[in-house]
Amino acid sequence: MQDVRVKICGLTRAEDVAAVAAAGAAYAGFVFFPKSPRNVTPEQARTLALLAPPGLAKVALVVDADDATLDAITRAVPLDMLQLHGHETPERVQAVRARYGLPVMKAVGVAEEADLPSIGLYAQVADQILIDAKPPKGADLPGGNGLAFDWRLIAGKRWAKPWMLAGGLTPETVAEAVAMTGARQVDVSSGVESAPGLKDAARIAAFVQAAQGARAVPKLRG
Numbered sequence: 001m002q003d004v005r006v007k008i009c010g011l012t013r014a015e016d017v018a019a020v021a022a023a024g025a026a027y028a029g030f031v032f033f034p035k036s037p038r039n040v041t042p043e044q045a046r047t048l049a050l051l052a053p054p055g056l057a058k059v060a061l062v063v064d065a066d067d068a069t070l071d072a073i074t075r076a077v078p079l080d081m082l083q084l085h086g087h088e089t090p091e092r093v094q095a096v097r098a099r100y101g102l103p104v105m106k107a108v109g110v111a112e113e114a115d116l117p118s119i120g121l122y123a124q125v126a127d128q129i130l131i132d133a134k135p136p137k138g139a140d141l142p143g144g145n146g147l148a149f150d151w152r153l154i155a156g157k158r159w160a161k162p163w164m165l166a167g168g169l170t171p172e173t174v175a176e177a178v179a180m181t182g183a184r185q186v187d188v189s190s191g192v193e194s195a196p197g198l199k200d201a202a203r204i205a206a207f208v209q210a211a212q213g214a215r216a217v218p219k220l221r222g
């Protein structure tokens with residue numbers, strides 16, 4: 001069985017890219033959202049993306065970004081994927097895929113069973129789905145809040161597209177999350193930081209090691 005693939009999101013410094021590459025992560029995420037402590041400009045992201053070794057996929061995370069914003073990001077930064085983390089409709093997902101010719105990962109927030117049909121809906125139009133915790137009411141950020149959801153909600157579930165598990169994962173919890181959900185890909189931001197927006201190389205290494213050592217044993221639902 002293949003290793004669990006890891007995305008480390010919210011890199012802001014050259015040493016973060018080096019730590020992510022050294023740890024063996026598959027994806028490096030850059031956040032383009034001014035309210036986030038991990039926000040980077042297209043120019044900063046370009047500098048960081050150019051440091052990524054071959055095989056480390058560069059992902060741009062945006063929140064309800066318009067075409068002008070996406071044009072500026074995609075022009076400046078060599079990218080492998082776009083992550084839409086706002087209220088983008090299925091039609092907007094399709095339009096972004098067509099305009100930029102990049103794979104699109106759509107984030108879907110989950111807090112209860114009633115949120116699950118959205119995953120199937122977006123799986124029809126996006127290349128990948130990011131299953132994240134729904135942000136608390138009134139939160140400044142639609143993600144990156146270090147909040148987990150009840151993993152039992154998606155245990156043993158299957159969707160038509162590859163998906164990633166996110167939301168409050170840490171080096172200490174990721175193995176259990178993988179075992180419970182059957183995730184083959186995981187994404188983390190807060191859980192590998194020493195302070196908001198400040199990535200910690202030791203926690204990144206520990207996270208990737210714990211995720212790659214984990215084995216999916218999805219619980220069967222009766």
Ligand SMILES: O=C(O)c1ccccc1N[C@@H]1O[C@H](COP(=O)(O)O)[C@@H](O)[C@H]1O
Nearest residue numbers: 036143144145146167168187188189190
């Ligand atoms: O990380 C951010 O600042 C962020 C801002 C706006 C939207 C999404 C954001 N992060 C994404 O959320 C998941 C979960 O984060 P966490 O591990 O719970 O902190 C993260 O992996 C990013 O893809």
